[in-house]
Amino acid sequence: MTKFLLSVHVLAAILAVGSVAVAASLFPRYVRESVKVAVFLHRVCRGYAVAGVVVPVFGIATGAQMGVLTDAWLVVSMGLTVVAAALLGLVVLPAQSRLLARAEGGEQDLPRPATARLAMATGVFNLLWSVVVVLMIVRPGSTTGA
Numbered sequence: 001m002t003k004f005l006l007s008v009h010v011l012a013a014i015l016a017v018g019s020v021a022v023a024a025s026l027f028p029r030y031v032r033e034s035v036k037v038a039v040f041l042h043r044v045c046r047g048y049a050v051a052g053v054v055v056p057v058f059g060i061a062t063g064a065q066m067g068v069l070t071d072a073w074l075v076v077s078m079g080l081t082v083v084a085a086a087l088l089g090l091v092v093l094p095a096q097s098r099l100l101a102r103a104e105g106g107e108q109d110l111p112r113p114a115t116a117r118l119a120m121a122t123g124v125f126n127l128l129w130s131v132v133v134v135l136m137i138v139r140p141g142s143t144t145g146a
Helices: 002-033 035-051 054-066 072-104 112-138
Strands: none
Touching (some): 002 035, 002 072, 002 112, 035 072, 054 072, 072 112
């Protein structure tokens, strides 16, 4: 059962979080160049953000099955996951929506500071997920044999 849970967890992380990371990273550039592409990227971000809920659900199930839910590496990973999810839901997606509304409204010159802040927030989101991935692989202090 652990192998199944871990497989779903990893596949969901690659497909959902990876898709959000790529689409969100491309959005600041394309909102200035092509509204159609920006609409698509925003839709990808929203859709895969919802699908991404599967990642922590199966991660917690896997951790429970392995008996490591209280290990420091997993607790830190879960905390960083919450921070990344909050950043995505409270900063990145709303900023995309605001910029997209302006671009769809015909505004030609979107404010560079707004797109730069969005790019920075997206970079922090991606960095948080990178740290989570490293913690999941290295598992410092883990006694599970990896």
